Amino acid sequence: MSACEQYTDAIDEYVDGTLDPEGRRAVEAHLADCATCRTLVQDLEQLRRTARALDAPAPPPRVWAALANQIEADRGAARPPRIRRADRMRSSWLIGLAAAAAVALVVITASVVRLMERPHTTTEAVTTPASTGTTAAATPESVAGELQQAEAHYEKAIDGLQQIAKAGQGSLDPKVAAALQQNLTVIDQAIAESRAALKTQPTSEPARASLLDAFRTKVGLLEDTIALINEMRKGNSAGAARIVHGLKES
Amino acid sequence: MRSADAELIARCRHGDLSAFEELYRQHASRLHALACRMAPTRADAEDLLQEIFLLAHRKLGTFKGESALSTWLYRLGMNVCLDFVRSRQGRSGRLTDSLDDEEPGAPAMPQTPPLDAVSRIDLERAIAELPPGSRAAFLLHDVEGFEHHEIAAILGVSAGTSKSQVHKARRKIRSLLGRPAPRVSGRP
Ligand SMILES: [Zn+2]
Numbered sequence: 001m002s003a004c005e006q007y008t009d010a011i012d013e014y015v016d017g018t019l020d021p022e023g024r025r026a027v028e029a030h031l032a033d034c035a036t037c038r039t040l041v042q043d044l045e046q047l048r049r050t051a052r053a054l055d056a057p058a059p060p061p062r063v064w065a066a067l068a069n070q071i072e073a074d075r076g077a078a079r080p081p082r083i084r085r086a087d088r089m090r091s092s093w094l095i096g097l098a099a100a101a102a103v104a105l106v107v108i109t110a111s112v113v114r115l116m117e118r119p120h121t122t123t124e125a126v127t128t129p130a131s132t133g134t135t136a137a138a139t140p141e142s143v144a145g146e147l148q149q150a151e152a153h154y155e156k157a158i159d160g161l162q163q164i165a166k167a168g169q170g171s172l173d174p175k176v177a178a179a180l181q182q183n184l185t186v187i188d189q190a191i192a193e194s195r196a197a198l199k200t201q202p203t204s205e206p207a208r209a210s211l212l213d214a215f216r217t218k219v220g221l222l223e224d225t226i227a228l229i230n231e232m233r234k235g236n237s238a239g240a241a242r243i244v245h246g247l248k249e250s
Numbered sequence: 251m252r253s254a255d256a257e258l259i260a261r262c263r264h265g266d267l268s269a270f271e272e273l274y275r276q277h278a279s280r281l282h283a284l285a286c287r288m289a290p291t292r293a294d295a296e297d298l299l300q301e302i303f304l305l306a307h308r309k310l311g312t313f314k315g316e317s318a319l320s321t322w323l324y325r326l327g328m329n330v331c332l333d334f335v336r337s338r339q340g341r342s343g344r345l346t347d348s349l350d351d352e353e354p355g356a357p358a359m360p361q362t363p364p365l366d367a368v369s370r371i372d373l374e375r376a377i378a379e380l381p382p383g384s385r386a387a388f389l390l391h392d393v394e395g396f397e398h399h400e401i402a403a404i405l406g407v408s409a410g411t412s413k414s415q416v417h418k419a420r421r422k423i424r425s426l427l428g429r430p431a432p433r434v435s436g437r438p
Contacts, residue, residue: 009417
């Protein structure tokens with residue numbers, strides 16, 4: 001067993017800070033002589049720092065709405081629908097939607113500002129849920145190709161969602177529908193701005209991330225709109241109120 | 251058990267939906283992050299999150315408080331995620347098989363400069379390529395900050411297995427991020 005192999009497990013514990021003083025001294029003595037393991041330690045420390053900084057995006061409001069419906073269904077249909085409580089909540093929806101519109105605007109503006117401020121950074125990244133891409137070194141061509149694929153994917157999803165949302169809009173309060181439409185306009189603007197930024201810097205990771213972010217926001221908003229329409233159609237005002245409440249919080 | 255947890259759980263058991271909503275809001279983001287990194291798509295992750303909390307709601311009566319509520323939720327959540335991923339893969343991969351067929355990663359060449367700042371997006375991609383078992387251990391240890399003995403309880407393995415899974419995951423990620431491929435053993 002080479003000296004490096006002998007220390008390979010201890011190096012993980014060294015980086016984690018879980019070695020006892022004696023073990024620590026032994027690793028440090030090896031590191032003083034071994035550039036290979038010094039590099040390994042630096043890499044693992046870098047990895048740990050980035051891993052701890054990965055964010056935990058709040059789930060979209062429809063998850064809680066669906067969950068609450070399911071829990072209530074679990075309890076059996078013994079209880080009559082709580083129409084009175086739902087009626088009371090109705091007026092608070094609009095307040096919720098106005099707040100949601102404001103929040104969406106802030107989020108999008110922030111991401112566009114970030115994009116403008118740091119056009120050349122490549123290390124600033126926005127989290128993506130479990131990506132299926134490869135980690136091969138990115139070339140301008142591969143980045144552009146991947147982005148095109150992602151765009152096509154989102155546009156297809158958005159098309160389908162928009163049709164459903166449009167068909168169901170009659171079920172929504174006109175003021176609610178107008179607020180949602182206004183949100184969509186803001187998001188479309190962010191998409192257009194991100195696209196323009198990408199045209200001038202096709203390989204900029206922040207620009208790419210902003211565009212994908214905007215797409216995700218749009219898909220999320222459309223999905224929430226459809227969930228809202230469904231709850232209204234089922235006459236489940238409490239469920240609808242939950243979604244609006246969630247929109248306000250997200 | 252934390253007294254705040256105990257109180258919340260007691261309210262949940264009495265059928266107080268707003269208490270369960272509070273519990274959900276406290277833990278949903280972390281478990282959503284976990285589901286997003288275990289599941290192939292965002293829609294799958296949302297389904298998993300819903301399933302995790304529905305199960306939690308049904309099983310809360312069996313929670314005895316030997317562990318922290320968060321540990322209990324992670325155990326339940328990780329089981330749901332691993333069941334899903336493994337049924338999708340169509341193989342009954344056990345936690346201990348993952349990556350075991352590979353050579354241990356040899357250290358990088360001495361003259362290799364340290365990795366540049368690792369971007370979060372690249373790290374996410376590398377994590378997505380890990381086999382489920384070592385991905386689970388890596389997420390719990392390096393992303394969520396659990397210790398090996400806690401991970402052992404969450405995953406139902408030994409602390410030693412947790413350590414070796416995290417070790418392998420880190421070497422694999424490092425090589426995915428651009429380190430030379432592991433050398434075949436037996437070289438001079
Ligand atoms: Zn060494």
